[in-house]
Amino acid sequence: MTPLDYLLLLSLLTVVIALVAGHRSMGGVWLTFTYAAQLGGLMLMAGLTNQPDVITSSLSFTILGQSLTWRYDALSWYFALITISAGLLSTMYTAGDWGEKFRADGGNLWLLHVAIALNVLSMLILLGSGDLLTLFIGWELVSWASFLLMILAGGPSIQAAIRYITYAMGGAMAILAGLALIYGHTDSFTYPAAANILHSLSTAHLWAPLLLLTLGFGVKMALLPLHLWQAAAYAHTPGPGAAFLGAISSRMGLYALIVVLIQLVGLVRVIELPVLFSFISARDVLAWVAAFTIIFPTFTALRQNDARMLLAWHGIGQGGYMLLGLVMGDALGSAGGLMHVFNHATYQAALFFSVAAVVYRTGTADLNRLGGLVARMPLSFLAMLVGIIGLAGLPPMNGFVSKWLVYRSLMLEGEPLLFVAAVVGTLGTILSVYKLIHNMFLGQLRVEHENIREAPWSMTAPMLILSVVVFVTGLMPGLVLQWIAGIQATVGLPVIDYSLGGLDSAQGSLDMLWVVGVLFAGFGIGAVLFYSGGRTHRVHQLDNYAGGHFLSADIRYHYSDNFYPGLMRLIGPLYRYSFAWLESAVQSGLGLLSLSTQGFYRRVAPANYALVTAVLVLLWVML
Amino acid sequence: MTLFGLEITLDLILYTGAFGLIVIGAAGIVLAHHLFRVILALAIAEAGANLLLVLSGYRWDAIAPILSGSESAAPMVDPVPQAMVLTAIVIGVGVQALAVGLAMQVKKTYGTLDMSAIRQRLEADIAGTAGIATTGSQDAPLGERPLPPADAVPVTPGSSAR
Amino acid sequence: MRNLASLLFAGGLGFLLMVFGLQFDFGNAPMLVGQAIQSAAPEQVGAANIVTAVVLGYRGIDTLGELAILFAASTAVGLILGHRHTSTKPDPDSGLILRAGGELLMPLLLVVGLYIILHGHLTPGGGFQGGVILAAAFFIPVLARPSTPLKHTGMMLIEGFSGAAFILIGLAALYSGGEFLQPLLDKGTLGNLVSAGTLPLLYLAVGLKVGAELAGLLAHLAAAEVSES
Amino acid sequence: MDALHILIELTLMPLVAFVVGLFMVLMMRRIAARIQRRVGPPLLQPLYDILKLYGKQTQISHGILHDIGIIMAVGGYIAAETMLPVPGMNGIADKAGLITLAYVLMVPSLGLALGVGQCANPNGSIGISRALTAMLAYDIPFVIVIFGVAWQAGSNNLVDIIALQQVDGIASWGIVQTPLLAFAGLFALHAILGKHPFEIYIAPAEIATGPMVEMGGKYLGGLFVMQCFQLYTAGVIYTSLFLGGGENWLTFLVKSFAVVAVPICIAYLFPRFRTEDVVRLVWKWPVMLGLIGIAFVMN
C-alpha cells in the first residue's frame, strides 16, 4: 500500500459515505471530515513537491494487452490539492444551512453530495493516470461525473448539461482519435513509448495527434471556439457545486494538456512546429487561442445579467491566462500559468460561495434585482471584494501575482500583441467585476431585502477561509511558487527562481511583501488623513441628490441595467453571437443530414438501394 | 449462329433467360406500385435465380442423375444443384404464401395495395401511435443561446421595484 | 425519370451478371461434389434417384429446414389472418359438376400423390411434388364448398406428426450411434420400391407435411378472403 | 540600504509628490484661467481648498464603504508614489516595476468606484461606468507604451529605464529614441488625466458631476488630494519613461511640469467626446502609433 492507495481509498470511502449518508442531516459533516482526511492523505505525499519523483499506486491492471497504471508526481499533487480543497470547502458549505434549504426547496441533497464526491474521486483518478489509456479513462470519468453534478438541479440546467456532454463527448472522441493515432504508431499507450514516437514523428504526422488531443482537452478548458457550453453549465449547477466546478473542473483540461504538450511532445517541439504553409508555429496558434479565450468570454461576461453566469464566463476567460502562460514555456510564464490555477480556484470558489450566499438569502442572482446588500451581508461582501480583486488581478491579491508573471513572460518573450490581449482581458474583467459587486452589494438596498441577515457561519466560514488564502498567497506568493517550482522540475520546464514575496530578477523583480506593505501603509495614511477631518454623520440611503426630487422607498434609485452602454454600443456587434452562430450552423447542418438520412430510411421502394448498391459494387469489381 | 456480330450460343441464351428473369423481377420489385405485382416480381426473380442455380450443374451431353440399371458410364448432370433448386423453390413457395397472407392483411388494415399509399399510411400510423407529428416537424434546437440579447427589452431602472 | 434510372440499374445488374456468367466454361462445371456423390450415392444411400439421395441423404438437414419454412409460413399466415370466422352467409351454389368432380377427384389425387411420393427415391418426383398433389386433393373440397372448412384438427395432426416423424427418424439414427439423419435400415436393391433404407419413410413424411402445409396455407388464405368479401 | 533610510524615502516620496502635485493643480488652474482670460487662483489656493473641505461642518457619509473608498483612493496613490523614483530616491521601485505600478494605480480608481457605488446615486454609478470604460480605453495604449519602453530597456524596472536614458544626454531619451511611443504615451496621458475632451464621466450638466455627486466635505477633499497625486504621477511617469527622468531635482521638476502642461493646454480647446467616441479615438490613433512604435523598437 502506497500513500496514493490510501488517498484513492479515502476518496472511495468518501463516495461510499456520500452514498450511504448523503441524505442525512449529519452526512455533510461526516463528508467534510473525510475530505479533510483525503487532504491529510495528500499531505503524506507532500514530499513530491521537493524532488522530481513519482509515487505509484499498487493498483494496476493488464487488459486487452495494455497495462493500466496510476501514479502521482508533483503536478498531480498540485492539482489534487486544489481538487480536494475545493471538495472540502464545497461540502463544508453544503453541510450546514445551505443544504437544508436546498433540500427544503426540493433539491436532491444526497445526489449533490454523491456527485461532488464522485467528481473528486474521478479527478484524483485522472490526475494519477500513468499512461494514455488511464488518462482517457480518467478523462471520461471526470466528464461524466461533472455531467451528473450539472444535471442534478433539473430545469434549465438540463439543456446546459446536455450541451456540455455533447461537447465533452466530442472532445473525448477527438482525444480517442489522437490516442489511436499514437497507438497506431507504437502499439502501446505508455507515456515513454508515446513520448518516443512523438519525438520522432515528422511535422506533418505530429500535427494530427497534437491537434486532436489539444482540441479534445481544450473542450474541457473551454478554449475558443469550444467554450459555449461552459458558462451555462456551471452557472446552473447548485451553489457549492458551481463553486467546485468553477474552481477546478475545467482545469483538468490544463492538466492533460500539460501532460501532452510538455511531458510528451515537449514544449520545444511545439515551439518549433510550424503551421503548414505559414510562418507561425504551433505555439503561436495555442497562444492566440488562449488570448482569444481571454478576451471574448471576458467581454461576454461583461454583459451577463446573472451573477453566476458572469462568474462562469470569467472562469472561461481566466483559463486563457493559464494556457497563455504555459505555452510561453519560460520559467516565469509557466509558473504564472500554473499558479493561476491555484489562484483562480481560490477566488472563484470564494466568489461563487458569496453569490450562493446571496441567492440563499434573497432567492435571486439577477443583477437587476439586487443591490445595497453590503449593509446586510458584510462578510459575504468582504469575500466578494477579495474575490473580485483577485479575479481582476489587482494587487494585493494572489491573482495579481500570477498574471504579473504571465505579463512579464510575455514581455520577455517579446509578444506585444499577446501582452495587449492579456491586458485587455484584465481591463474587461475589472469592468465586469465592478458591475458584479456594484449591482449586488452597493447602491440602493431594495425594500424586500430590508430584513435579511448575513448568511450563517457554515457558509461564511468557507468563503472567509478562501479570502484569507487569496490574500495570504497574494502577500506571500512564494508559498505557492515552491510547489510550482517542484512541478517545473518534474515536467521538464525551466524552474522559477522565487522568493517568499515573489521573484528576484535582474530585469525587474517583484516583492509582494513590499508592495502590499506599502499599499497598506498608504491606506493607513489615507485613513489617518481622512479621519483627521471633520466628524461625519450617517444619512439614510434615500437622502440623496436627485435633482431636487425627493426619494421614497418605492423609487428604484439604482443604476444596474445595461451597465456599460457606451462600450456595448461600440463593441457589442463585434462579438455578439459569433460563436453561437457557428454552433447553431453545425446543429442545423446535422439536422438537415439527419432529416435526409431519415428520408433515406423512409423510401417507398427500399429494394432500390440494394439494386443500386449491387450494380455499383459489381461495376467496381469489374473495373 | 451469330446475331449482330455476337455469337449466339446455348449458354448465352440460357444465361440471358436466367438473368433476364432476374432483371424483370428486380425491375418489377423496384418499379411496381401494386403490392401484388411486387410479390409476383419477387417470384419471377426467384425463378431466375433458381434457373441460374440449375444451370450451374449442367453438363454437355449428360443424362438426368437417375440410375436406371447398371450402365452408370454415361455422364450425368450434377445432382446437387437440382436438389438445391428443389429446396429453393419450396422456400420460395413458403415465402410467397406468407407474402400473400401479409398482403391480404395489409389490404384489410389500410384498404389499399398501392405501395406509396401503404408507405404513407404506415408513416402516419406509426407517428399516430407514438403521438408525434408526422414529418417536417423540427425538434426544438438544442440548448439556449448563450448570450441573452442585451438590448432586447430595456428595463428602466425602478420599474422592477414597483 | 426515376423509373428510367431504376430500369437502367436493373438492366445494369443483368448485364453485369451476364458478364460474370459468360466467364464460366458453361457445361463443363467442376462438379467436384456432384461427381463424388454420383459415385458414392448407390452404396451410401441406395436410392436410384440421385437427386433424392442428395435431398434426403446428403442434404437432409436442408430438407428439414425447408419443411420448417413451410411450417413457419403456414403458421405465420395462420397467426396473421387469425382464426377462421365461420361465414354466416349461405354457401354460394357451386354447382353439381364442381361438387361431384371434387368428390371424385379427391381420392384419385390422393392416390396419385402418394404414388409419386413413394416412388420418389426411384424416379423423378418425390415428397414435394407428391405433397403438392396431396395439397390439391385436400383443398378441392374447400373449393367446392367454400363454407365447409378444412378439417383443421386433422390437418394439424398430419402437419405436426409428419414433421415430427422426419425428425424422429433422424434422431433414431443419432441414438443408434450414428449421426443425425444417418441412413438406417437395409439399403435393399437399387431400383426396388423397398430400398434405400429410411429414405422412402422420410419422403412420405415430407410429402404429408408439404401436402398438409400447402393445404393449410391455401385454406387460410381462402378463409380470409371469404371473411373479407 | 538600511531600514531607516528606506523608511525615510518612503515617507518623503509621497510628501514631495503631494507638494508638487499641489503646484501642478495650481498650474492647471492658472493655465485654464489664462485661456479663459481670467487671472486665476493665488499660490496656495489648492491647499486652502483642501483644508477648507476637511474642516467643513456638514460631512455626509453614506456608510463605511463610502469612507473606505476615499481612503483607498488616497492610500493607493500614496503607495504608488513610493514606486516612482525621483532624483536621489528610488523607494521600492526596484521591487515593483512598471507593471506593478500600472496595476497599483488602478487601486485608487477601484476604491473610488466602491465608495461612489455605496452612495446609491445613479449619477455616480453612471459616472463610474463611464470612467471605467474610459480606463479600458486609455490603458491599452498605455500598456503598449510600457511594453515598448520595457523592451527597449530590457527591463521593467523604472530605475533601470531612467538610468539607461541618462547614459548620453538627450540623444538617449526615450522621446528621441522612440518618438512614436512617446507620442502615443502623451495621448494616453491626456486621457488618463481625464481632462477635456475625455471628461464625459464627470459631465456636470448631464449626470451632476458623476462620481462626485455625493461627495462633499472631506470626501471631496480626499478627491482633491487624489487629484494632486494624479497629476504628479502622470507627469513623473512620463518623464521617467521618455524624458530621461530627473538628473537632478531641477530638471526633474521642469520636465514633470512641462509634461503636465501639454495636455492641460490642449484640453480646453476641445469639446467633450461621448464614451464610445473616447474608446474609438483612443483605440485608433495611440494604439496604432504605439504598435508601430513597438515594431520599430523590436527590430
Next chain:
Amino acid sequence: MNQIVLIVVLPLLAAFLVPIVARMSASLGAALGPLVMGVCLWITGTVAIESAGNAFAINIGGFMPPLGITFFVDRLALLFAFLTALLVLVLWPFQGEHRPREHALTLILAAASGGLALSGDLFNIYVFYELVSVASFGLVATGRRSSAPAIRYLILSGFGSVLALVGIALVYTQTGTLNLAHLSQLAPTHLINPIGLAAFALILLGVGVKAELFPVNTWVPEVYATAPNRVSALLAGLVSKLAALVILRLLVLVFAQEQALLVMLLLGLLGVITGELAAWRAQDMNRMLAYSSIGQLGMVFVAFSIPGETGVFAGLAIALHHLVVKPALFLLAARWGGALSGLAGAAGGNLPAALLFTLFALSLVGVPPLPGFWAKLLLVMGLAEQVGPLYHFALAGILIATVVEANYLFRIVSTLFHRDSPASPAPQKHSGGDIATAGLFGASLIAAVLLLIPLSQSLKTIAQQTADAAAYRAVVTLAPTTSTLGDTQ
C-alpha cells in the same frame, strides 16, 4: 458431442408439436417451448465443457464433408448457440395470451439461429437464413399494425435472398462445392478473383438484410417501431448478430480478399453514420433504438473489415455488447414507445427502469469502465493499427457518430429525469417481467465489468480461433476424392 445437432432439431420438433400439444393441454403447450430451450441451453453447456474449447465438426447423416453437410462447432459457434438459447429463453413470450403459433415461430427462430451458428455449408446457411427470415416475418406480423412493415421487410429480404442465391450460384459454378472448409481450400485459386468478389458482394447484400447492413436496412425503423418489443429485441439482439456472424465466417474462410474488406468497411461506415444521424432526430423511442441499432451493427461491420484477429475480436466485442444492451433497451421501450417528449419525468414513476436505461445508454456511448467502452476501444485500436486513409476515415466517422449518439441518448435520459415537467399523462408503468428481464441484462453488464479481464481473454481466444482459417480447414476432414480440384476448369 454430436448431440449438439439437437439444439437445431429439438426446437424444430417442439415447434411442429406445439400446436398439437397445446390443443391437448394448454399448460403443457405453454411449458414445452421454455423447456426445450432449457434443454438446448444444457446441451450447449455440456458440449462446451466436453469439447474444452477445441473445434470439431459433425457430419450430418454421416456423410463425409463436401458431400454431406457439416456442422462446425468451435468456441464462437457454441457461444452463439448458447446465447441464442439463452436470449430466446429470456425473451420468451411468457406474458400475454398464450398463442401456440407464436411459440412455434419463436422455436423455429431459435432452431434456425442455432443452425446459422453451427452450419458449415453455404447452401445450408442459406436455408437456415430463410428459415430465420420467415419466422421473423411471422413474429413481426404479430404486432397490431405491423403487417405493412412486415411485407415491406419481406420484399426487401426476398430480393436480398435472390441476390444471395445468385451469389451462391456463382460460387458453385466456379468451384463445384458448397462446404465452407472445401471452399476455403479452393479459395486461393478460385475465389480470390473478381468472380469471388462479385459473389461475396451479392451474398453480403443478401445476408446483410438481416444484419442491418447499410443500404438494405431500410426495414429496420418501421419494423422495430411496430413489431412487439420482444420481437424487436430478438431481431436486433440476436438475429442481426447471427447474420453478421455468417458474414464473418464467409469473410474469414472464403472471401478473404482486400476488396471484400473494403466493401464491408464502406457499407459499415455508411451504416454507422446514417444510423446515428437518423437516430438523432428520431421522435419516438422505438425508432430511435432502431436507428441506433443500425449504427451499432455498422460498427460491427467496420470492425470485421479489419483484417485478422484484431477485427474479429473488436467486432465480436461490439456485437456481444449490443446483444446485451439493445434487447434490454427494447424491453424498456415497451411502455415508453410514445413520443420522446412525452417521457418527461418518467423516471418519477419508474426509477429502476430509468436507471437501467441510463446504464445502458452509458454503455452504448462507451463510458469507461462499462463494457461498451472496451469494445469501442478495441475497434479504435484496430482501426488505428491499419494503414490507409479509409480506415482512419472510418475511425473519424465512428467517433463523430459516437458524439451524436451521446447527444440523443442523453437528451432522452435527461428527459426521463426531468423533474418539473408540465402536467402530462405519466407513461405507463412497465410490467414486472420487462423490468426484471432488463435488470437481468443490466446485471450481466455489470458482471461483465467485474469479470472484464477473464472475459476479454476468453473472447480473445474465441477471436483467435475464429480468425484462423487454416485451423478450420484442419478440423473438417474432407473426403479424399474431392480434396483436390480436378483440372476441369
